[in-house]
Amino acid sequence: MVGIVILAILAISASVGVVTARQPVHSALYLVGNILSLALLYLMLKAEFLAAAQVIVYAGAIMVLFLFVVTLLTAGKEERELPEDLPGQRIVAGILSVIVGGVFVALAIKYPGPTLKAPLPSHFGDLTGIGRLLWGPDFIYLVAIAIMLVSAALGVLVLNPPRKRRQQEAEAREQRAESKASPETTRKEREGTGS
Amino acid sequence: MQGVAEIVLLPLLGAITIGLFKGIMPKKLPGIWASLLVGISFLVSIGMDLKLASLPPGHRVISGIFFPWITGFGPAIDWRYYLDPLSGIWILIITGVGMLIHIYSIGYMHDDPHKARYFSYLNFFVFAMLLLVLAGNLLILLIGWALVGLASYLLIGFWYHRPSAVRAAKKAFVMNTVGDAGILVGLALLYIHFHTVSYSGLFRIFDASHSSAFFEWTAFLLYLGAMAKSAQFPLHMWLVDAMEGPTPVSALIHAATMVTAGVYLMTRLYPLLRVAPVLAYIVAAIGALMTILAASSAIFQRDIKKVLAYSTVSQLGYMFLAVGVGAFTAGVFHFMMHAFFKALLFLGAGSVIHALGGEQDMNKMGGLWRKMPWTTWTFLAATLAISGIPPFSGYYSKEAILGETFNLGHPFLWLIGAVAAGMTTFYMFRLFFLTFFGKPRDEKLYEHAHEAPAVMTVPIVILGIGAVFGGFLGTWLNHWLLPAFRMYKGAPYAAIQYGPLWTTGFTLGLAVVAFIIAFILYIRKGTSTNAATEKGVGRWAFNAWYVDAMWTYLAVVPFKAIGNSVRQAEVGILAGVKGLGTVVWDWAQDLRPLETGYIRRYALSIMVGLGALLAYYLIRV
């Protein structure tokens, strides 16, 4: 119980850190902290494999990716985020989020749900248990994940293609485009009130 | 069936053929063709009347159906014709006088480039008028009624370049429509209650009924039609303006035939008048009022045709007086005599106008008797007739009306009629003296004056014969009409009667006095026509007692005002429609900035939706 409270405090403070950190790098690091504390929570909730996956995939792969991009995009720049300029944005968003979060907390606490007396089934949460499911009846989910990963890979290829291909495409586009409307004129037409 | 259709359709044939082929007809043909057709129609009419006469006196009706007009919601209304002695008289006058005026018109319209159109209209008028009088039910009568109105409109506006003619035509048409609408509602009422509008059917029902408010109102609505057509107060001003048309038209339509359609209608509906006694009295009273009102106006007019127009209105008043008090035969008698002498007067006036190159102002006339002997003497005969000087025709008919009015217990109406008769003498002789005697006031016009050609004088002379000797027809008319009037209840005093001798004497005395005054004023003193029209009674009378102004303020101005306010409302409605569109458009434009383009705003919007959904749920629980 105490462990849970400590982990909860850790997780919450890390997540607050993510939101409040000035630099994206710091945010990313806080997020790693959050992920790690959650991983520990998973362990306590008898989800051993997931705890491992959380650490390996999230902290290991995803966050590293994040850090790469952060450094790529913010390298050499030391600028602070501009202050809020949307009227009421933070007040409304804050109040709403607090209320919504509060509602969840209240609901979760008020309606605890059944407590099963029976012991946990064997292989609950370990690699065997998950593996039996995922390579058994739930195999189709893995297929879906595979497809998603394929599309992610394709996405990266499409969005940030190699230089050579980019040139090819630009040439092809120029050949086709004789009267390409510049974004400015499009803007104007779109902003006009029409007839 | 046989004859009736021909009587009606021959003039229509003329109208159509002339209308269609006027482009390829020789110049003179339309007049001759039109006159010929009306002449044949006249002959057929005589034949039909003879046929009618061969029937036993109490059953002189030739009636039947051509084909149904409308069916489907109750008893059918048919194209029904109805020839009885009453309509027999009318068709004779219409075709007979009509033919004479057609012939006269050949001369009168000789120089007009549009005379083919003129004859087409004239034939169309004869057709419509015949349809009116031969109709066997009120609905067909109404069709004829409206078509004569149309013909009148067309002919008044014949010279459509003249703004005054156009205005007069419009006025005539609209005023006549008032009457049409009255008849329309009246006959709808009758149909709703009795499921028939044919004369025979209605008359049987009237016979079996007692007077009631329903009949009074129905009769009033029908009388409204008669009022409009026959220029009874307050719907009479159009007739005076109608003199904008060619003079033969004034003679035929606005004196001899069409304007007496109201008389015909009221006479025809004599069984209805029995069950609507109040209305009958109103008819008589308004008739009497008209006699004196119009006569007073006639006294002060300068335009020769206007004098005659007011005179017509006045004479129509006599006829309505007769109808209203129940002296039906006398009324018809006066109609016949009036057709002769008033047509004659108009044709004579037409000759004068023709001779003077279109001049109508009596101030520019005078001394024409030397130049136009035929016209002058026939005109004199007609003047004597209308003045009621025995033994001319007018004397008999007018005395019959006045006498019967007196006999039937309406001494006040009689007095009005008698005084008006005196005034008639005065204004007619004023007209006669100013036109034909004295010195020529406009030498230039006088120089050019000439007698009309034979084609014009012959009809005048024929009519003159009627005007002089027509009075002797009274007895025959009694025999002819009385059986017809006795077929249904409602005409107990239809026979022609004359009043006590002193009443005749009184009227005659007034006439003589009026003649003397006119002689003194216009022969001896040479008074101007403008005299006494500047102020007082004279001014009022000259302006026809400002009835036109009354209409302007009672109808035209309010109608236009309504029109204007309606236009305001329309602006409002259209603005409302447009406004609604603008509101939606503006609303949409106002909403657009909500779509700010900021992702965080969008996320907030999602959050707001989430909050709302949760709140909705929590509040419900």
Next chain:
Amino acid sequence: MVLLWLMAIPLIGSFVVLIAGGRLAKGLSAGIGVIELIAFIVLLAHGPVALNYRWIPAWGVRFHVGADGLSLFLIGLTAVLTLMAIFASRGSFGRAYFFWVLFLEFGMVGLFESLDLVLFYVFWEVILVPIFFLLTGYSGEKGRPAAMKWLIMNLVGSLFMLIGIVAVAVIHAQPFGSLTFEISRLTDVKLGPAVAPWIFASFFVAFAIKAPLWPFHGWMPDAYREAPPPVTALLSGVMSKAGIYGFLRIMLPLFMPQLRHYQVGLLIFAVIGLAYGAFMALRQTDMKMISAYSSLSHMGMMALGVFSLTAAGILGATFLMVAHGLIVGGLFIVLGILEDKTKTREVEVMGGLNDDAPRLGAYFLFFALAALGLPGLPGFVGEYLIIQGLVAHDVVFALIAAVVLIVAAWYMVRLFQGVMQAQRRGSPIGDINALQVGYIASLALLIVFLGVYPAGITLHAAPSLYHAVHLVATKGGHGL
């Protein structure tokens, strides 16, 4: 089968014109119009017929078409007037124009034949489309807002009617369980007091906007003024009749209790519209506007006839629909020719044109007289019957209607005289040519025939109206 042909000829014809049209478009469409007219004559010889096919069985929607006395002559009116409009159209408008005109004919015929509410509604909206494009594409810049107004106002009305239609069917289906949209089977629907007024209003407003009746005529002035004259002729001559037809075909059988209940109010509305149109016409200076508002006034007259809920009034409205359609169609065609010749619509700058164009003047006068309800012409027949129906209900309305007839005479004569008579103000124009004389004269002859022999229509129409009238009688109206 002839019912289907009546629909198919203009539909197929429209596409034929669209594909093969080109320079021949006008002649081709005139030929199709003639064929349609022949088909109508065949139908006339057949007498009342009906066809009933399944369409969407799951919803009980049927392809139920028929021609009875009520719709027969409206179909004829459509055929005649479309042909006239085609003749009166400029050939230079091109094939799309004639496509839309023929498509409109298809829609109108379909509408008048429909005996199923959904089918009715389909055609009800389909006829909006051609007018929208005729207004958009063939009447210059000002036509577009008019087209927009036309379509949106009409759709606002009809969309609510769609709710009404479905609601009626659903309510009718509640006890029996199966949907049906056939008018004849819906007549026994029992509407509760809570929904009845709303459903009634949804139908009423749709029909009133289409007619248009005051005060739902917001689209009318612009559309009538801006449309090419033949289109205006179709709009006022045929299209507007759809509204009144809806009253007769749908509201009488379905909403008799409501009609009885609101009768006085409806009559007052109609009579206001009647007077309103007349007075507006009195104060206009644009000749198309005069006849447009005169048309509004006449629509009020027809509505009066319907709302009198008497046999005569309803028959009168039926007759007046046909008569007014022909008359006002002719009038607008004549006005269109005038506009073409003078390049203006303002009465004040015209005058004395009768000198140049006596034949045109004669026809103008004829149509003006017919429009003002001159006895002897068919307009009068309808007005007479309507006034008779009103007299049976309440003579006050009859008297107001009669007064409006006088105003009608006033503004029509004013229009005619202003254009054709008095001093000449404009430049000379030519008279109409032989073709124009031909088709206008045939229209005029038809009008004269109807005026002289209205029984030709009422004889056929009355038996079909019997059903409606019977309903009137049994549900508390005046039988006669």
Next chain:
Amino acid sequence: MSASTALLPEYIVVVAVLVTMIAAMIRRPGGTVASWVALIGILGALWATIDLWTMHIHPAVFFNQSLTVDNYSLFVNVLVLIAASSTLLLGWTGEREHEEFPILVLIAALGMMSLGMVGNLIALFLGIEVLSLPLYVLSASHRTVLGGEAGLKYLLLGAFSSGILLFGLALVYGATGTMNFVDFASSVNVHSPLLAAGLMLTLVGLLFKLGIVPFHMWVPDVYEGSPMPVTNFMAFGTKVGAAVILLRLLAYGFYMSPQDWGPALGYLALLTMIVGNLLALPQNDLKRLFGYSGIGHAGFLLIGVAVHSVVGAKAMLFYLLPYGLAVIGAFAILTMMGTDKETVTISDLAGMARQKPWAAALFIVFMFSFAGIPLTGGFVGKLYLLQAALFAHQPGLAIGLVLGTFLGLGAYLRPLQAMFRTRQGESNMAGWNVNWSHVVVLVVAVVGTVGLGVYPTPVVHWVSQSANFFWLH
């Protein structure tokens, strides 16, 4: 029936994904092999779907109840495959799109197809994600400024909404203890607040994909910024996916407690119909206009869900078809017009009626179908929805539908009128580009639109068969 038979269409698409990838790798620059392969795959899937349909299968459950194959899913398959093939044809490779385009389209289509057959929460989530991920890529795929913005907006908001969806799913799972839809209703916690809160969150996630106000903000922006065929795919396919999963979830899992979600959806539907159509009115950019119009139509679709009746389900399912056909038709014309531009504004349409009369005529048909004018499918769909609303005693929804239609009218009429305007200066129809693939889409769309309007009976019949959930009766 084995899974390999019942899921044959999906398997074919999966195989097609792989083959297309290979084809894309070995293609020549500007070649169309990948597109052909993908198209053949889609047609094969379509054939398999129709074949399954004709076998009159009974509902079959696979993979631990995660997938259910029944007439409903088959009908959805057809809709999705139409959307996917139209997208492929409009973005025929080599003309405009990169070679990965067909693959991504196929993957997204796979997600949409799976949404029609999901039976538990896991599959729901995966389906949504399989649908979304390729679309994130596709919307930004042209690497233009606006395209990037569209992609970024879609991505960030999509991730955000997926988070909400996931948390909702977790709560639902927590309240019921099961992942399967059909077990929710039998769970003891049918009226548990936790369940309701979870349902609300789930709904937010799904309504976001459907584009319901106030979760709609991304729609116009993403539509406007995305490449034309992608917008077409989002407008048709995403709507299909989101709508059918919403219906499936609510009709299978929550049919016992419609009072918890029915009214809420009703109000949202009203709001959406009004706001979507209203905002469509003043738009000048046609893609953006279709975005708002799509929001409005999503509101119409939501009626069918909100009334919670079998008629509603059928009506919603039916409405997807005419809506989608009109979308693909309209986008086909926009694609033909704007081959060298990312977007088409209303003023670009000027002169179209004169210069391209046939295209203008077809555009008219599609616009009228959107507006619900009879003789087009849109009208029949609206009629069906009206029936649903009135049968459910919800006149408010009926009136909302009518008001929305009325507000939307202006939006559809403005482009139509613009076509008749004469254009000053040079013709902008010069860049007109008609490919056979566009023509195919146009023909299918117009035949379908008009056919549905004139004789909808077969489709009504199919819809009745596919949405005939027995517990809704």
Next chain:
Amino acid sequence: MIYTNWVVALAGIIFAIGAIGVMFRRNPLIMFMASEMMWNAAALAFIAFARQYHDMNGQVMAFLIIATAASEVGIGLAIIVSVYHKRHRLDVDEISRLKG
């Protein structure tokens, strides 16, 4: 004994904080991270409920969430890079040309 409902409450708190992050921050990367945090919260809730019901499905779901997050992050970062690699400032409010 673990009170899973407290863990769910924790998940709720993290979820709310993530939501705040998305709505408060202008840096797209941080916004993206915040939404990843929301996903994590959901995964936590799933695992907690799995524990409560002794049901492995929840854990499977959590695993799939992690896997999906991986691919989503791949795509997301690609988009962010492609949008921002020419811009100097990582500010999501600058990306607001599409509006109205």
